[in-house]
Amino acid sequence: MSQQKMAEHLGMSRAxxxxxxxxxxxxxxxxxxxxxxxxxxxxxxxxxxxxFPTFEELRDEQ
Structure with missing residues (x-):
């Protein structure tokens, strides 16, 4: 999906x-x-x- 398409659908700017x-x-x-x-x-x-740490937190420690 493009940022432009998403922005238009959501009523937000692409920026x-x-x-x-x-x-x-x-x-x-x-x-x-x-x-x-x-x-x-x-x-x-x-x-x-x-x-307890999440999987992502454990992975990021390495």
Whole structure:
């Protein structure tokens, strides 16, 4: 999917999508986050933090 197509569908600018994708965005609102997640077929789930590291955290230590 292109940034332009996603931006048009979400009613955001392509520059906003590009900044998010490249980790250069400032704070964005929860509404934008929810719209992006919905577009990607994902959802935000709140859960208690585990005392154990995630697979990604263990992998990144190496």
């Amino acid at each position: 906003t999508i590009n900044a998010l994708e490249n980790g250069r965005s400032g704070d964005i609102g929860i509404r934008k986050v929810m719209k992006i997640l919905d577009y990607l077929g994902k959802e935000l789930a709140i859960r208690d933090k585990s005392p």
